[in-house]
Amino acid sequence: MTRTYLSKSFKTLSILAFLFMGQSCKDLLDEKIVSSINDDYISTAPGFNSATNAAYSSLRNFYGTERGISMTEYGTDLYSAGADGSFKGFHFYDSQLIGTVSIIQEVWEELYKGINTCNAVIERAPEVTGLTDAVKAQRVAEVKFLRAHYYFILLQEFGGVDLRLTETILPTKTTKRATEAEMYSAIIKDLEESLPGLENKAKSSEYGRATKAAAENLLVKVYLAKATSSVKAADDYAKAETYAKNVINNYGFKLLPDFASVFAQGAGEINDEVIFSVQYTTDPLTNISDPTTNGNGNNLHLIFGMQYDVQAGMVRDIFYGRPFKRLKPTPYALETVFKDRVNDSRYKKTFRDTWLCNTAGGTFTNVFDNSKKSVTFKPGDTTIFIPGVEWTLAQRAAKPYQVLVPSLYNLSLFPTLVKFMDPNRIDRTYEPGSRDFLVFRLADTYLMLAEAQVKLGKTADAVTSINMVRRRAAFAGKEAAMEITAANATMDFVMEERGRELLGEQTRWLDLKRWGILVDRVKKYNTDAAANIKETHNLRPIPQTQIDRSDKGTDGSSVFPQNPGY
Structure with a gap:
């Protein structure tokens, strides 16, 4: 290929x-x-x-x-x-x-x-x-x-x-x-007409081109959205289920064994789970000389980072990224969606919890951790640790590093999403990233299939679809503990599971809108917008x-x- x-x-x-x-x-x-x-x-x-x-x-x-x-x-x-x-x-x-x-x-x-x-x-x-x-x-x-x-x-x-x-x-x-009817009609017509002409395999012979699998996956998304629109039809969920099964069964896609490896940069971006991606390049001259080819690069590495670079023992570097502090996870995301940290590996593999001293070291008094007045580090020492749960003052004081607990989270300090980090940038201020953006991947398809099956009353089938994703997300030896039963195969569970699996992957606002719960969920879980939405x-x-x-x-x-x- x-x-x-x-x-x-x-x-x-x-x-x-x-x-x-x-x-x-x-x-x-x-x-x-x-x-x-x-x-x-x-x-x-x-x-x-x-x-x-x-x-x-x-x-x-x-x-x-x-x-x-x-x-x-x-x-x-x-x-x-x-x-x-x-x-x-x-x-x-x-x-x-x-x-x-x-x-x-x-x-x-x-x-x-x-x-x-x-x-x-x-x-x-x-x-x-x-x-x-x-x-x-x-x-x-x-x-x-x-x-x-x-x-x-x-x-x-x-x-x-x-x-x-x-x-x-x-x-x-x-x-x-x-009209909405005209829009859906044109979109579905284009996709259905594209199917015979697209390459009938998982990866195009020229990687990056659309394939039949990508078109069928988009049809799943279209029919799920149409099913809750003003022009919904009785067979929308059935069509979504059929196309999702086609994507899963007909092209050889497989979930990778490890959740974190889905986001490995470089050659790892072309893997058995990726159905369609948007390609970016590592060539800085392309970014500068012809922005039509690479845009401004994949710059999501900038968006999710906390302000580690002004903390004790730390300076900005390429590995930890340039933190723009645009997005802070809500308490609902951290405490409910990612509540299970024992069986489910996705909290650990989605967020950075440890920073190591990347300066010459020394003693510092600019501390946010109120359990100590100063900290002393040498290069390579842990400077910041985020346990994800509250620790007592005494527990924090016993550590030589700063402990960022939920009660200390603020608009600048919070768990940092690592899916899009880009250590291949040419310097620590460089904004265009080179990693591909994974538009469609198989775990999303399984969860869309589960959504259609829940709506069709196919509870047992939905359990099977959801468990495919959850077993992969388990820590080693915890696969059985991650499996759900029919009692859990509800839309509420699918909504949370999509949050755990797809956090930050440009899906959530669209999901909430499709489900008709955008206003309700924001009012419940997002204090920024509750009064206005x-x-x-x-x-x-x-x-x-x-x-x-x-x-x-x-x-x-x-x-x-x-x-x-x-």
Whole structure:
């Protein structure tokens, strides 16, 4: 299997792709072409392949980025606001969450650029020369998967949007909002039509391309969401179950024996559990010279870290990361979701609990642990330990290091998620990360299957699906203790299990919305947002730029209305 980095830029398409929404009308007319590639290039074999590859690049705007994490993990039952951050409206659901927020516009525009590139590939495929029909059919299938993927993100975040299924070349202000029914119909049609043309195996021969397994996995997510939407159908859960079983049974995917190894950086990212990932590169020149190929890298290593680097005996380094302190786990996440630390290895393998002295050492008086007035370290000594439970003052005083217990957690000091840490960065301040973002992995598929089975009343089958994930998560010798029985196979249990398995993986806000419990869970478990959140917040505000650049009706208002409540 060859790992091919799907990154070649196709700048002409990038410009054409968003003329209809990306600038003001005056700016549109003044747009300067930055590439000498003419519009016919896509009809050649190299151009067609480059355009297909370019369609993947919009994934890097959403997955593994602060934009994507803000719209999927902020303001949930599992994560609240840390000390820093520019987009706290997503945490607090307050007046900061409006249609002029930069990342809302950026995600919207980038996804539409990707959609229009997909449209161009689909429409122009018949005229392409120098490629076999089989290759053209595969490329069209890939971009149908991508177009469905992009519209599904937009639908979940914003509701019905402008459903464009043909290439937009010239500037236009003619837009309209599709219905939820139209959105789901188009998304499902694209995915079902993509299946015959995609490679029918676990990993593409050019790693990173969409496969039939990836499309079927996305269909699981789509049908689970549709099942709780205004256009739900009686067979949505059955279809989700069928597609999940296909992914699990037909391609040779396997859960890795160790939960932590799923997130091993480098060659470990291409493993038997990964169904679809977004690729990033270690090449710093790519990040700087052509951001369309690598975006700003996978920068989630920045988001979850606590402020270890100003503590006694510590300085910032590459291994422990550059801590942006954006996300702090809620007490519900730590005390309920990750309550079992005896049988379940996921608390230990999800959070960092130990920091070692990375300075010349010495005696320090800048302590947060109120059981001691100073600490003395030499290089390599433990400086900070997080036991995850409360210790008495005497227990802490007996240790030569600082003990960070739950009563001392604050907006800067808290358990740090390690799934996305990136010690391969070139220096301690470097922001773009190189690890792939795992969009779909098998444990998620098992839990989605369990969800469908619970909803279908197939309790015994749901137990089997959940136990596949829980046995893998067990400490050695604790597998039997991790297994659940039929009494536990409930939606409440599935919700918690998804929290344990998928914490931080850009799923939680979408899950809570799908289950119809976003407002209830945030009110119960997230003190940051409890006072502000309301049903309005099951959708994000439409970017104001989109509203302003659409046609006006006879009453002078935009034909593209804002979501209610914003």
